[in-house]
Amino acid sequence: MLKRIETAPLRSRFFFASSYYESTNQQAFFAAVTRCMAKIFNRGLKMENRSTLHTESGVRLRRVSNRPGRHNWLLLPGGPGLGSESLASLASCLDVDGAVWLVDLPGDGNNTGQPEDYRRWPGVIREAACALPHCVFVGHSTGGMYLLSTPELETLLQGLVLISSAPDARWQSRFARTSEQYPLPEVGQAFEAYSQNPSAETLKRLTLAAAPWNFSPASLASGRAMLETLSYNVAAMEWSGQHFDAEYQARWWPSQLPVLILSGSEDRIVDQSLWQDSAYQGANVRHAVIEGAEHFPWFEAPERVAAEFALFAQRLA
Numbered sequence: 001m002l003k004r005i006e007t008a009p010l011r012s013r014f015f016f017a018s019s020y021y022e023s024t025n026q027q028a029f030f031a032a033v034t035r036c037m038a039k040i041f042n043r044g045l046k047m048e049n050r051s052t053l054h055t056e057s058g059v060r061l062r063r064v065s066n067r068p069g070r071h072n073w074l075l076l077p078g079g080p081g082l083g084s085e086s087l088a089s090l091a092s093c094l095d096v097d098g099a100v101w102l103v104d105l106p107g108d109g110n111n112t113g114q115p116e117d118y119r120r121w122p123g124v125i126r127e128a129a130c131a132l133p134h135c136v137f138v139g140h141s142t143g144g145m146y147l148l149s150t151p152e153l154e155t156l157l158q159g160l161v162l163i164s165s166a167p168d169a170r171w172q173s174r175f176a177r178t179s180e181q182y183p184l185p186e187v188g189q190a191f192e193a194y195s196q197n198p199s200a201e202t203l204k205r206l207t208l209a210a211a212p213w214n215f216s217p218a219s220l221a222s223g224r225a226m227l228e229t230l231s232y233n234v235a236a237m238e239w240s241g242q243h244f245d246a247e248y249q250a251r252w253w254p255s256q257l258p259v260l261i262l263s264g265s266e267d268r269i270v271d272q273s274l275w276q277d278s279a280y281q282g283a284n285v286r287h288a289v290i291e292g293a294e295h296f297p298w299f300e301a302p303e304r305v306a307a308e309f310a311l312f313a314q315r316l317a
Helices: 007-023 026-042 084-093 115-120 125-131 142-148 151-155 171-181 185-196 200-209 220-228 234-243 272-276 302-316
Strands: 046-049 052-054 060-066 072-076 099-104 135-140 157-163 259-264 285-290
Touching: 060 084, 072 084, 072 125, 072 142, 084 099, 084 135, 084 220, 084 302, 115 234, 125 135, 125 151, 135 142, 142 157, 151 157, 157 302, 185 200, 200 220, 200 234, 259 272, 259 302, 285 302
Parallel strands: 072 099, 072 135, 135 157, 157 259, 259 285
Antiparallel strands: 046 052, 052 060, 060 099
């Protein structure tokens, strides 16, 4: 795994660099620093090109935008099994400093891997936070739950954003009520087909059938269009269902790290009222409720979501 730069070694490296600068010219100094930093950052990291990299365990990061600024915004999808393309439209509406990256765990979406990859879930997330400096992790739905199940992140991040997520498994009761109050016959038929033949295609049909639970009538067409493009991964979904969802409980909560919770007021998938517990409030936490938005709030209110991210970025600065 790529190791985050340790403070003491970093100090010693720059002490050497400053001494070297005194005895040679500026050009040689910067060349030495460049070589030094390359060794630090590239250890255990495979970079396919300037915008895609993989960590040692196969976490994939793809840079989709790059603006002036120091932060790296890491977008982790929900599902699981949908892949980070489900957050591409979120990335496109953001105007934040630094780079925005789509993150896929090994074995999720089209970042296909080996069966043993799931034994590293969700803790393998920390490799993404170690791969780049000044990281802000953004988790959507189950992605946010994976982040809150990885306590090592607290000392690695500059900020944390949770969208349509929850602090524990009680969120599932909201989803159960939704299926009862808003029955969709197509879902039952698609679920039967998936049960008889679990495959990427039957999972896709099931997800599309359930789209009206995830989007408002006004955004349903664009939401379905997005879902049509995704790479569905049965193994990822089944791993989470068997080993994570029912027992989920946040293992850490930031005491000082800036946190932004984004909730759609009409979210029918994940119960957003769970965040009202005093344990998840504080001076470092902002809970923004997007009126009229559902489980993918940037589809109903992209400007409001972008504005909340911009305010959060100002806090980090």
